[in-house]
Amino acid sequence: xxxxxxxxxxxxxxxxxxxxxxxxxxxxxxxxxxxxxxxxxxxxxxxxxxxxxxxxxxxxxxxxxxxxxxxxxxxxxxxxxxxxxxxxxxxxxxxxxxxxxxxxxxxxxxxxxxxxxxxxxxxxxxxxxxxxxxxxxxxxxxxxxxxxxxxxxxxxxxxxxxxxxxxxxxxxxxxxxxxxxxxxxxxxxxxxxxxxxxxxxxxxxxxxxxxxxxxxxxxxxxxxxxxxxxxxxxxxxxxxxxxxxxxxxxxxxxxxxxxxxxxxxxxxxxxxxxxxxxxxxxxxxxxxxxxxxxxxxxxxxxxxxxxxxxxxxxxxxxxxxxxxxxxxxxxxxxxxxxxxxxxxxxxxxxxxxxxxxxxxxxxxxxxxxxxxxxxxxxxxxxxxxxxxxxxxxxxxxxxxxxxxxxxxxxxxxxxxxxxxxxxxxxxxxxxxxxxxxxxxxxxxxxxxxxxxxxxxxxxxxxxxxxxxxxxxxxxxxxxxxxxxxxxxxxxxxxxxxxxxxxxxxxxxxxxxxxxxxxxx
Numbered sequence: 001x002x003x004x005x006x007x008x009x010x011x012x013x014x015x016x017x018x019x020x021x022x023x024x025x026x027x028x029x030x031x032x033x034x035x036x037x038x039x040x041x042x043x044x045x046x047x048x049x050x051x052x053x054x055x056x057x058x059x060x061x062x063x064x065x066x067x068x069x070x071x072x073x074x075x076x077x078x079x080x081x082x083x084x085x086x087x088x089x090x091x092x093x094x095x096x097x098x099x100x101x102x103x104x105x106x107x108x109x110x111x112x113x114x115x116x117x118x119x120x121x122x123x124x125x126x127x128x129x130x131x132x133x134x135x136x137x138x139x140x141x142x143x144x145x146x147x148x149x150x151x152x153x154x155x156x157x158x159x160x161x162x163x164x165x166x167x168x169x170x171x172x173x174x175x176x177x178x179x180x181x182x183x184x185x186x187x188x189x190x191x192x193x194x195x196x197x198x199x200x201x202x203x204x205x206x207x208x209x210x211x212x213x214x215x216x217x218x219x220x221x222x223x224x225x226x227x228x229x230x231x232x233x234x235x236x237x238x239x240x241x242x243x244x245x246x247x248x249x250x251x252x253x254x255x256x257x258x259x260x261x262x263x264x265x266x267x268x269x270x271x272x273x274x275x276x277x278x279x280x281x282x283x284x285x286x287x288x289x290x291x292x293x294x295x296x297x298x299x300x301x302x303x304x305x306x307x308x309x310x311x312x313x314x315x316x317x318x319x320x321x322x323x324x325x326x327x328x329x330x331x332x333x334x335x336x337x338x339x340x341x342x343x344x345x346x347x348x349x350x351x352x353x354x355x356x357x358x359x360x361x362x363x364x365x366x367x368x369x370x371x372x373x374x375x376x377x378x379x380x381x382x383x384x385x386x387x388x389x390x391x392x393x394x395x396x397x398x399x400x401x402x403x404x405x406x407x408x409x410x411x412x413x414x415x416x417x418x419x420x421x422x423x424x425x426x427x428x429x430x431x432x433x434x435x436x437x438x439x440x441x442x443x444x445x446x447x448x449x450x451x452x453x454x455x456x457x458x459x460x461x462x463x464x465x466x467x468x469x470x471x472x473x474x475x476x477x478x479x480x481x482x483x484x485x486x487x488x489x490x491x492x493x494x495x496x497x498x499x500x501x502x503x504x505x506x507x508x509x510x511x512x513x514x515x516x517x518x519x520x
Contacts, residue, residue, distance in 0.1 A: 001173060001174060001177050001183065001457065001458060001459050002456075002457075002459070003184065003185065003186075003459045003461065006177075006182050006183055006184050006459075007184050007187070007207065009182045010043055010045075010182050010184055010187075010214060010216070011212075011214060013043075013182075014217075015041075015217070016201075016202065016217035016218055016219055017041045017042065017043045017202075017216065017217065017218045017219070018035065018040035018041045018042065018218070018219050018220065018389060018391055019031070019032075019035045019040055019041070019042045019043070019218065019219070019220050019222060019382075019385060019389075020042075020043050020044075020045075020202060020203055020216050020218030020220070020221050020222070021035075021042065021043070021044040021045070021221075021222045021224055022044075022045060022189045022203065022221070022222065022223055022224060022225055022232055023044075023046060023222075023223070023224035023225040023226065023228075024044060024045075024046025024048075024049075024050040024051070024052075024173070024183065024185060025046075025050075025051055025052075025053055025054060025055035025169070025224070025225075025226050026051075026055040026165075026169060026172075026371050026374040027055075027224040027226065027366055027367070027369065027374060027377060027378070028044055028046070028222070028224035028225070029044065029050065029169060029172045029173050029176060029183070030172065030374040030375060030377060030378035031044075031222055031224055031366065031377075031378045031381050031382060032044045032173075032176040032181045032183060033172055033175050033176045033179065033181070033375075033378065033398060033401070034375070034378040034379055034381075034382045034396060034398050035181070035378075035382045035385070036176050036179035036180050036181035037175075037179045037397050037398060037401055038382065038394035038395070038396065038397065039394055040382075040391065040394070041180070042176065042180070042181035042182065043181075043182045043183075043184075043216060043218070044176070044181065044182070044183045044184070045184050045187040045188070045189055045203075045205045045214075045216075046183070046184070046185045046186070046187065047186070047187070047188035047189070047208070048185070048186065048208075048299060049185050049186070049460075049461070049462070049464070049465045049469060050169055050170065050173055050183070050185050050459070050469075051165070051166045051169040051170070051469055052299065052469075053226055053227065053228075053299065053334070053335065054226050054227065054334045054335055054336065054337065055165060055166070055169050055226075055371070056165055056166035056169065056334075056468070056469050057165075057249075057251075057332055057333065057334025057335075058165045058334065058371050059249075059251065059277055059279065059286065059288050059289055060162055060163060060164065060165060060279065060281050060286060061098075061160060061161065061162060061163070061277070061279070061372075062084045062087055062088070062095050062160070062161030062162065062163050062371070062372050063080065063084060063160040063161060063372060064077045064078075064080040064081035064084060064120060064123065064124065064160070064372070065077055065080050065370070065372075066116070066117075066120065066158075066266065066268065066275060067268075067274070067275045068080070069116065069119065069120060069123075070116070070268070073353075074123070076353055076373075077120070077123055078123050079373060079376060080370065080372045080373055081120075081123055081124040081125075081127055081128075082127050083372050083373050083374075083375055083376055084124075084127065084129075084160070084161050084372055085124070085126070085127025085128075085129075086127070086375065086399055086400075087161070087163075087372070087375070088129070088161055089400075090400070090401060090402055090403050090406065091163075091168060091171065091402075091403040091405070091406065091420075092406065092407065092408055092410065093405050093406065093407045093410035093417065093418065093419075093420030093421070094163050094164055094167060094168045094171065094403075094405070094418060094420070095161050095162070095163045095168075096161065096162050096163070097129045097130060097159055097160075097161065097162075098159070098160055098161065098162040098263075098264055098279070098280075099130070099143070099157060099158075099159055099262070099263045099264070100157065100158050100159070100160055100263065100264045100265070100266045100277075101135065101140060101143050101144055101147075101155045101156070101157050101263050101264070101265060101266070102117075102155055102156040102157075102158070102266050102267075102268060103140060103144065103147055103148075103152060103154075103155045103265065103267075103318065104140075104152070104153045104154050104155055104156065105151045105152060105153060106153075107153065109153070109156075110134055110153065110154055110155075110156065113156045113268060114132070114133075114134045114156050117132035117156055117158040118132060120132065120158060121158070128159070129159035129160060129161060130158075130159030131159075132156060132157060132158035132159070133156070133157055134154060134155075134156055134157075135154050135155040135156065135157055136154050137149075137152055137153060137154050139154070139155070140152065140154055140155035142261075143155075143157065143261050143263040144259070144260065144261055144263055144265060145260035145261050146257075146258060146259055146260040146261075146319050146320050146321060147265070147318060147319070147320070148317065148318050148319060148320055149320070157263070158266075161372075162264075162279065162281065164282075164418055164472065165371060166468075166469040166470075166472065167418050167470075167472075168403070170458055170469075170470070171403050171404040171405045171420070172403060172404070173459075174404035174405070174458075175401070175403050175404040178404060183459075184207075185459055185461065186207070186208040186209055186461055187205050187206070187207050187208060187214065188205060188206050188208055189203050189204070189205050189232065189235075190204055190205060190206050191203065191204040191235060192204075192221065192232075192235050192236050192361075192363065193215070193216075193217075194361060198360070198361050199361055199362050200218075200221050200236075200361050200362045200363055201217060201218070202215070202216045202217040202218045202221065203216050203218065203221055204216070209461070219389035219390070219391065220362075220364060220385040220388055220389035220391075221362070221363055221364065222364050222365075222366060222381060222385065223363055223364065223365040223366070223367075224365075224366050224367075224381075225367075226335075226337040226367065227244060227246045227297040227335040227336075227337045228297060229243055229244050229337060229365060229367045230242045230243060230244050232363075232365070233359070233363065233365060236359050236361055236363045237359060237360075237361070240359075242340065243339055243340060243355070243357065243365070243367065244297075244337050244338065244339065244340065244367065245293070245338050245339070245340035246293075246294050246295075246297050246335050246336065246337065246338065247291050247292060247293055247294065247335070247336040247338050248290065248291075248292045248293075248294045248301055248303075248304070248307070248333055248334070248335055248336075249288065249289040249290055249291060249292075249333070249334050249335075249336060250288060250289060250290045250292075250303040250304070250307040250308065250311065250331065250332070250333045250334075251286050251287060251288030251289055251311070251331070251332055251333075252286075252287050252288070252308065252311045252312065252315075252323075252328050252330075252331050253284045253285070253286055253287075253328065253329045253330040253331065253332075253475060253476065253477075254284065254285045254287060254315075254323050254327055254328065254329065255284065255285070255327065255329065256280065256283055256284055256285055257321075258278075258285050258315075258319055258321060258323060258327070259278055259280055259285045259319075261280075262280055263280075264277060264278060264279040264280060265277065265278040265279075265318060267314065267318060270310075270314055271310070271314070273291075274289065274290070274291050276288070276289075276311075276314050277289070278315060278318070278319070282472065282476060283445070283476060284329060284330075284475075284476055284477075287311050287314075287315050287323075288311065290307040290310055290311065291336075292304060292307060294335065297335055300513065300516065301333040301334065301335050302333060302516050303331050303332070303333045303516075307333075308325075308328075308331060308519065312324070312325070312328075325519045325520075326519075328518065328519050329476065329477045329478065329479075329518075330474065330475050330476065330477060330478040330517045330518060331478075331517055331518065331519060332474075332475060332517060337367050337368060338368065339353075339354075339355045339367060339368040353368060353369065354366065354367065354368040354369030354373065354377045354380070355367055355368045355369075356380060356381060356384055358384065358388060362388055364381065364384060364385055364388055366378075366380075366381040375398050375399075378398070379396045379398065382396065383396070404420075404421075404422075405419060405420025405421050405422055406420060406421060407420040407421045407423075410423070413427070415445055422457075425453075426449065426450065426453050429449045429452060429453055430447055430449030430450070432449075433449075435448060436448045436449035436452065437449060440471075440473070440484040440487060440488055441473075441477075441480045441481070441483055441484040442480075443477050443480040444471075444473050444476065444477060444480050444481070444484060446471035446473055448487075448491055450470070450471055451466055451470075451471075451488055451491050451492065452491065452495060454466050454470035454471070455492055455495045455496060456495065458470055460492070461496070462492075462506060462509075462510075463485050463488050463489050463492065463506045463507070463509070463510040464509070464510055464513060466488055466492065467481045467484065467485065467488060467510065468481075468513075474513075474514060474517055475517075478514050478517035478518040479514070479518050481510075481514055481517075482510065482511050482514035482515075485506070485507050485510045485511060485514070486503075486507050489502075489503045489506040489507050489510075490503060492506070493506075
């Protein structure tokens with residue numbers, strides 16, 4: 001994907017688009033993939049970078065939702081398990097099976113959770129990743145070498161999926177583009193256009209890089225902006241009542257030796273009623289998450305001190321080595337776009353089902369849901385959009401649509417495995433110049449060649465785009481990422497033809513951002 005070509009296509013088109021989508025997260029890009037693969041013309045605009053918000057800040061799991069099973073939401077669990085299986089089938093380079101262990105410290109936990117996981121297996125059916133079973137104390141310690149052994153009776157092992165959220169989103173964007181969709185990042189929707197009868201005819205947007213305006217005609221306008229859903233709805237209806245009840249989820253990132261093995265820990269019930277995970281991911285361990293109701297929805301949410309302490313305290317209960325603040329490599333927060341259902345305060349109990357809403361002017365809003373079910377959410381939205389826009393009906397094809405980068409044996413590419421079928425081209429670029437094979441920092445795996453690839457092929461426009469989402473360096477080690485920023489800015493400036501002022505601004509902006517990710 002090249003931004004210049006995408007922007008040119010967006011500005012030169014005079015005919016109405018079938019679908020104009022606002023929002024470049026999992027929801028919006030999922031809709032773009034579905035609509036474009038059915039043959040409809042699609043334009044997507046994103047105010048910042050693809051996945052800047054919630055979609056790059058998940059727990060990195062593709063899962064049915066054990067907690068939803070506890071809540072009795074069987075239909076959501078079954079749908080998520082089916083989608084989990086389809087996603088691994090369509091993107092095997094990014095979605096892998098991960099073994100989880102539920103440690104048991106009380107006599108009733110083994111039979112209780114053992115039976116629960118058997119139900120989870122049964123609901124998955126042919127989409128299952130592996131069978132659950134009860135473990136002895138010795139087997140539990142073998143899988144979790146750093147688990148707290150005092151009072152440990154055994155465990156229950158089950159299987160779920162793991163992925164790299166931001167990289168999957170990029171590949172979905174590439175998939176949409178390959179199907180003919182036009183996607184433009186750093187292009188903010190600033191207004192909705194209506195005819196004299198009050199029906200939507202399109203939107204107006206602004207290119208954030210040049211301040212140039214863009215007038216978009218469309219048969220269907222989709223609001224897929226996550227926690228910013230109500231802002232777009234108020235563009236349509238200034239008095240619209242809020243749909244979103246946002247919740248903040250925080251994760252801390254620890255060195256890999258805090259977990260030891262290759263299995264994850266799942267704690268089914270914490271003090272706030274959430275499930276807690278400690279998950280091996282790339283070179284680190286991710287511990288999360290919290291569920292804190294919030295009233296504000298900033299583009300860059302910041303962890304609350306009590307959330308950090310909550311995670312450190314709970315991690316210490318289950319790990320032999322108690323993590324302290326100085327051990328934390330990175331700490332990141334994300335906002336969940338939960339659909340309000342009248343609950344008071346407790347966002348943990350709000351359903352993760354998605355919601356479709358059509359306003360009197362025809363604005364189609366898709367919100368709620370979870371990463372795992374993005375494909376089904378998109379299918380439902382496009383089905384509604386076809387009727388809403390009077391489009392020629394076409395069947396959904398995404399159940400079996402390979403996602404960009406598809407490769408059945410990505411492990412052959414080593415550290416470039418996440419690029420899937422793009423890996424040979426990335427490797428070729430890295431080998432074209434000895435300087436491009438050098439890591440951008442001694443504590444980070446990303447190379448200078450990957451930075452150039454991100455700029456040339458993945459529409460990266462800022463240092464943050466590269467270090468936060470294209471390479472995940474900010475999450476893996478925030479301090480190292482901050483230290484790498486000057487070299488990355490200079491490399492990008494050469495490629496993007498930016499001046500010294502741009503370099504200084506990028507270093508300043510990213511250093512300030514990184515400060516929110518590490519603990520003092």
